[in-house]
Every structure is written in structure tokens, then in C-alpha cells.
Amino acid sequence: MNLVEYKKKKIICTNCPLGCKINLIYTDADEVEIIEAQGNTCKRGLEFAKQEITDPVRVVVTSVKVEDGEIPMTSVRSDKPVPLRLMEEIMDVIREIKVNAPVVKGDIIVENILNTGANIISTRTVNSRDSKSKEQKKLKENYDG
């Protein structure tokens, strides 16, 4: 006897701005298995769909306070997607963090956040307050020369 139930779901692939609408038929008796998928433009959409049914994941993007920087914050992201269900907890951790300038694009701000295996990294450079004026001077010299 076969009692596996076929389920239907429409998901939006958020992997890229195309945002394909994927119509799925799947089972989740033991493990999620996709029987049929329609609407994904590329293969990455299938992996995304499977993950989305099992445990949705997203990239975290936010900002972190910077002490003595040319600007008061740096923007950060997770270097890979983290479970959506942990999003609020992750934000609570990041909100409490302060780093000192200078910060360089790619610097690790929090390692392995909440044991997700993802690092929170800086997505921009923030020079310390005095070095910015140095850089500006250089810029002006450049422009005079």
C-alpha cells in the first residue's frame, strides 16, 4: 500500500532578481522529495525549492556600530544564508556589537554566528576618523597635479 501524500506549493525563488515562481509537487514523508517543478529558469531554483520546503534560509544584511570611524556604522552580511527561523535571534546578537575603525570590506565581525556555520562580514570599508582627512588631502593633491 502506498500512502505517500503528494503536496502542492508555489514558491518564489529568491536566489536572484528574476524571482521565478516555481510550482512544486512534492512529498515530505521521510525526507523532502520534489516530484515535479515548473517555472524555475535555472537549476539553482530546484535546490532553493527543496531548501525552502525543508528549512528556509536567507542572507542576513544589516549594519554594525563603528567606534572612531569616518562614519558611525558599517554594513554587514552573512557570508552564506542562515535559517530564517533564527533571523530575529541573530539580529539581537548583531545589534549589541561594536567594532573599532578601521574596518575593511570582508573583515569577519562575528565568527560562526549562533553556530550556523556562517560568519558575519563587513561589506564596506570604514576608515578611522583621522585617516579620512589624509585620504582627502591625497585626493586634492592628485587633482591639483
Place this chain on the structure above:
Amino acid sequence: MRYETDVTVIGAGGAGMAAALSAHRNGADVILIEREEESGGVLNQCIHNGFGLHYYRKDLTGPEFKETLEEELATTNVKVLEGTFVLDVSKDKKITFVNSKGIHEVKTKALVMTTGARERHFNSLGIPGDRVSGIFTAGVAQKYINLQNLKPANSALIVGSGDIGLIMARRLHLEGIEVKGVVEILPYPGGLERNVQQCLRDYNIPLYLSHSVTRVEGKNRLDKVYVSQIDEAGRIVPNSERVFNVDALITSVGLIPSVKPVEFVRTGPGFITTNTNQTTADWIFAAGNCTVIFDLVDYVAREGEKAGKYAALYAKNEYVPEERITIKKGKNINIIHPSYIDPNESTKLYVRVSKVFQRAEITVEPLGIEIIEEEARPSEMIEIHIKSFKEKRIKEIEVSAHELG
């Protein structure tokens, strides 16, 4: 001080940085002018990812996209003048600008305008109510939160479901500000489907389609926002009023191309250009949001690159277009860019349809191009590639859309 150069680029956002790089690669001497202390334009405040998937084949955040361009610029001799505001562009190819060192003038052979767009303000909607604080455009709220570490509200309602509105809904929610909903006057969301999912549905933020703000109330600070349903004819549906108790109203009701200070070329409202980014003054080129509002910085950067290239070629007398073919909006087309084609060069045509289609067929006649788009919506820009077509004698091209059902 007086300067001379081949190509001047005004505005160092995604479009301007790409234009400066490409003009340089095509052998021009380039000056890039930016009024802010920092290049990047809106990329600086767009800290979310989703940029660069087409242009760099990487999923980047706005600041990462910008630094990637900046790193490339640093390897060139392009002069980048930040904190510098352009006052005037005159017909005899002189550009006057001001910065902390005073007023200067550049004599240029070609100019690329990449001045971006500004946000439409709430006041322009003509909604009645008290004059209160707590009403911000999404871009201003985004600057406060992402760059200045300010918390502009405790609870908020968002008007406009374009990408900026959707992204700000998530941002405010994750910053601990209660987002009571996103109100959209049209029957479909204005932003990308992807953003509806990852910004609203992910966090159970309600989206009120076919709804509009009818009144705002408060003593000094905003206190209440009244929202009603709107029927197909644009009338308020009786007894559909809801009241939201919020201290902020975040508006994301569209961007308007900035064309200042160039005043003598055709605009409507952005710069009208050819496929080679040339405006109606042959030495002025334009790209990015100052021409038409783009969904993706990838398109903007690619347009900038093209404008920089043709400006450099123009400056060297290597690009002289002979004829221009008009592209016309046909049935069910809302926006089309560019407006003219130089048939010797290939074209990226950007199209927005004027209504929602199940399955749209988009035609470009008389070139015989047909494209099928599933679930085409006005909010998603459709891209059509047109090859050069020297041999044919064509005066006018028309783009239209119709339902295939």
C-alpha cells in the same frame, strides 16, 4: 582653475563609475564629479544583497558593488572629485563646478550625465491631514538607519510597494520597529516578486493592495493614519476604512530622474537618448536613473559602460551617428528606453508594460521580433536585445504588447 579633458562624468553612482571606467578604457582622459563626500550614490545605503548577479555574476550588497567599481577606478588615472557640485553646463561645452577650493571650470569634449534620481515626496500626493513630523521618504529612513544609526520610529506604516518600500519594511522590522503594513494603491505589488517574498511574507507583514492613505492625524508627531480600499475606478470603497496607530509613515512613491543642471536637451522626464546613450545635444550622453528608472544596478552599470564608451569615441571623432530611428510606444506599453536607435549599433531595449498579463507577447515591428513573457507586470522591466540592422530602410519602430491568454 581651468581644466581641459576628453570626457567629464557628472554623478558617481553605479552608472557614473561604470561610465568613467569605460571612457578611460576607450582611451579618454576622464574627470568624474560627485557632490557627496563619497562616491556610490544609492549603492551606499542599499546594504541588502541582490546586486551584481548579471554584471559581476556574484550576489553583492550595494556597498560591495560600489567598492568593486572603486577598486577598478583606483587602478586608472581617472580624476575623481568628491564633495564637488556642478553648477552649470553651458552649450559651448564648459562645465562649472564648486568645491572647498572654490569655483572651477572644465572645457570638455564630451559629457556623460549620470545624476541618478530623487524621491517623490509625500506632499506631492495631496493627502489631507495635520502637518506632523514622522513622515519620511524611504530613502531618508534608509539613510538614518543604515548610515547614521538612528531609530526614526517605534511603529510604522509604509505607502508604496516598490522595491524600496518592501526593502524598508524588512529593514524596519528587523530593527525592532513594528511595521503594521504596506499600502499599495494598485491591485498588484510595485516591486519584484522576490522582494514581496523575502521582505513581507517572510515576516508576516501584511500587504494592502488596492488601498490608499486618505488622511493623516497627530498633534506634533504623527499618531494615526487612515487607509481605505480603492475600487477599479479609483473611488474610495465605503465603510472600508482602517485606522493605523503609528508614529511614522514611510513613503516610497516613486523616483524622479534628476537632469539638472543640463537644461537645453530633450527630457521626458529623464534624458531622452539613443541606444548609444546620446541625448539631443550630440556631445552629451546620459545613463542610469537620470534617463529612466531601472530595477537593477546591473542594467544601470551596463548602460553607464555604454555611455562612457560612446562618449570617449565621440571625443576622438570616432563616433558620428548618421541617422536616428524613432522607437514608438504601441499598445499596452508604458515605458520604453531608449527613444531613438542608431541602426549601426546594437540595442538593449527596456520595456515596461502598462497592465498585468497572464502571458504577454511583446512585438517589435517592423523588425519581426517577438518575445513571450509569463506574468508580465508593469513593475518588472523587460529587456529586449536588437541587433544592428544597417541594410533595412526603416523609419520608425513600434513596440506593443498583447495577451496570449
